[in-house]
Amino acid sequence: MPNHVTVADLVHQLQELPGDLQVRLAVQPDWPFAHYVAAQVVERDGVAYIADGGQLDYLPHSVARDLAWA
Numbered sequence: 001m002p003n004h005v006t007v008a009d010l011v012h013q014l015q016e017l018p019g020d021l022q023v024r025l026a027v028q029p030d031w032p033f034a035h036y037v038a039a040q041v042v043e044r045d046g047v048a049y050i051a052d053g054g055q056l057d058y059l060p061h062s063v064a065r066d067l068a069w070a
Contacts, residue, residue, distance in 0.1 A: 007048055024056060029069040032059035 014023075025035040036053030043049070064070040 025052065026059050026063060026067060026069075029064075029067070032064045032069055033057070034059045034063075 023037045025037055027033055027035055034056045036056055038051035038053035040051040041048055042051070059069075061070060
């Protein structure tokens with residue numbers, strides 16, 4: 001995946017998934033954690049910022065493996 005993802009790119013990927021799935025952020029490849037996504041988006045200077053809703057737990061190893069982080 002490229003370093004610069006557009007809103008259209010993200011929407012396209014999410015539309016492929018069931019609408020009732022919860023969304024989490026996978027962060028820190030060297031020490032992988034799962035974070036909640038806050039229901040808050042701010043647009044500034046042509047960039048959409050999605051707020052982090054706080055840390056949930058360690059990222060499941062299977063997800064880290066699928067992301068090629070493990």
